[in-house]
Amino acid sequence: MEVIKTRDAVGMVIGHDLTEIVPGEFKGVAFKKGHVVRQEDVDHLLRIGKEHLYVMNLKEGEVHEDDAATLLGKMICGPGVHFTPPSEGKINLVASETGLLKINRDLQDEVNDLGDICLATIHGNRSIDEKGLIGGCRVIPLTVPQQKLSEVTVILENQEPLIQVKPYQPKRAAIIVTGSEVFKGRLEDKFGPVVAEKLAKYDVELIHRQIVPDETQCIRQAVEDAKTAGANLIVVTGGMSVDPDDKTPGAIKQTGAEMVAYGTPVLPGAMLLLAYLDGIPVFGLPGCVMFAHTTAFDILLPRVMADETITRRDISRLGHGGQCLKCDTCFFPDCHFGKC
Ligand SMILES: Nc1nc2c(c(=O)[nH]1)N[C@H]1C(S)=C(S)[C@@H](COP(=O)(O)OP(=O)(O)OC[C@H]3O[C@@H](n4cnc5c(N)ncnc54)[C@H](O)[C@@H]3O)O[C@H]1N2
Ligand code: MOO
Numbered sequence: 001m002e003v004i005k006t007r008d009a010v011g012m013v014i015g016h017d018l019t020e021i022v023p024g025e026f027k028g029v030a031f032k033k034g035h036v037v038r039q040e041d042v043d044h045l046l047r048i049g050k051e052h053l054y055v056m057n058l059k060e061g062e063v064h065e066d067d068a069a070t071l072l073g074k075m076i077c078g079p080g081v082h083f084t085p086p087s088e089g090k091i092n093l094v095a096s097e098t099g100l101l102k103i104n105r106d107l108q109d110e111v112n113d114l115g116d117i118c119l120a121t122i123h124g125n126r127s128i129d130e131k132g133l134i135g136g137c138r139v140i141p142l143t144v145p146q147q148k149l150s151e152v153t154v155i156l157e158n159q160e161p162l163i164q165v166k167p168y169q170p171k172r173a174a175i176i177v178t179g180s181e182v183f184k185g186r187l188e189d190k191f192g193p194v195v196a197e198k199l200a201k202y203d204v205e206l207i208h209r210q211i212v213p214d215e216t217q218c219i220r221q222a223v224e225d226a227k228t229a230g231a232n233l234i235v236v237t238g239g240m241s242v243d244p245d246d247k248t249p250g251a252i253k254q255t256g257a258e259m260v261a262y263g264t265p266v267l268p269g270a271m272l273l274l275a276y277l278d279g280i281p282v283f284g285l286p287g288c289v290m291f292a293h294t295t296a297f298d299i300l301l302p303r304v305m306a307d308e309t310i311t312r313r314d315i316s317r318l319g320h321g322g323q324c325l326k327c328d329t330c331f332f333p334d335c336h337f338g339k340c
Pocket of ligand 1: 177179181182187188189191192238239240241243246270285286287289
């Protein structure tokens with residue numbers, strides 16, 4: 001790029017987008033990169049404070065910011081993610097479909113460690129809607145050496161995509177409500193409907209629904225029946241704490257399910273259980289899921305719906321960001337809760 005006085009730039013090619021801001025009225029591109037300056041543009045350019053301009057004169061091995069952003073977008077975006085055409089040197093990273101947003105934090109850090117590259121995103125491991133903004137990417141200077149982009153290629157080579165959106169999978173679900181007070185009709189079931197409503201946000205067919213008393217054998221049998229009926233997601237509610245009538249964790253264990261966690265470092269949701277019964281995820285949901293707006297269940301459900309296998313470490317990592325602030329208006333997942 002070469003710096004030239006605006007009055008002398010007529011006929012030359014502007015090297016980058018020029019922004020104009022009129023307070024309260026307009027912020028946008030007044031002159032696009034590549035525009036050939038005309039005599040009648042000179043006053044306008046001076047009015048937006050441009051007495052000098054960068055005009056295009058790229059050296060060998062240098063990449064213009066727009067082209068660099070486009071090349072970075074191609075390298076960063078995995079399945080389910082696309083990027084917008086560069087504007088003022090920046091691309092937006094956007095979800096192409098609804099699903100679970102995955103961002104490889106280590107790779108993102110490595111790319112940002114290179115310097116001269118800005119790759120800013122929201123947090124991963126959350127649900128994102130189609131067309132949702134994931135982040136933005138640009139190079140900091142007007143041009144970067146091609147070498148810088150080659151270094152990104154090396155970092156991302158043979159790796160999982162840096163950013164991807166995993167689609168949710170259709171599921172056949174079972175809801176098993178425990179509680180002798182509900183089974184015996186002393187109390188109307190308020191838990192089942194809460195769970196059904198949360199599942200209804202996904203492509204879920206409810207194939208098995210049952211209310212059982214606080215008896216280990218009954219709960220265990222219900223879980224096994226749900227599996228036999230073809231459920232590939234089983235949710236058991238209530239009976240998760242430490243009272244003598246709380247039988248759910250023991251009953252789920254007795255089915256032979258592999259325990260991932262009974263107890264999570266998340267509030268609310270400390271007493272949630274997650275296990276796999278022959279690969280089928282089984283949740284044990286504590287009472288808080290019935291009355292709190294957002295809990296550990298809302299954090300883990302999108303990952304289960306995208307068929308991720310949750311490990312003990314995945315659960316442990318939820319501790320950092322695991323305290324819900326119970327805001328008057330809940331903006332989850334657009335908050336720190338459940339992000340790491
Ligand atoms: N000593 C301790 N007590 C509790 C602890 C603890 O660590 N130590 N943890 C608390 C936390 S945290 C939670 S969460 C709850 C967990 O409760 P449970 O999952 O055991 O829930 P229940 O005892 O079954 O029921 C609690 C409450 O909700 C009513 N309920 C339950 N199911 C239904 C339903 N389907 N429809 C309507 N109402 C329902 C139930 O009657 C109880 O009133 O434990 C804390 N305690
Ligand atoms: O499992 Mo309980 O939140 O911590 O409400």
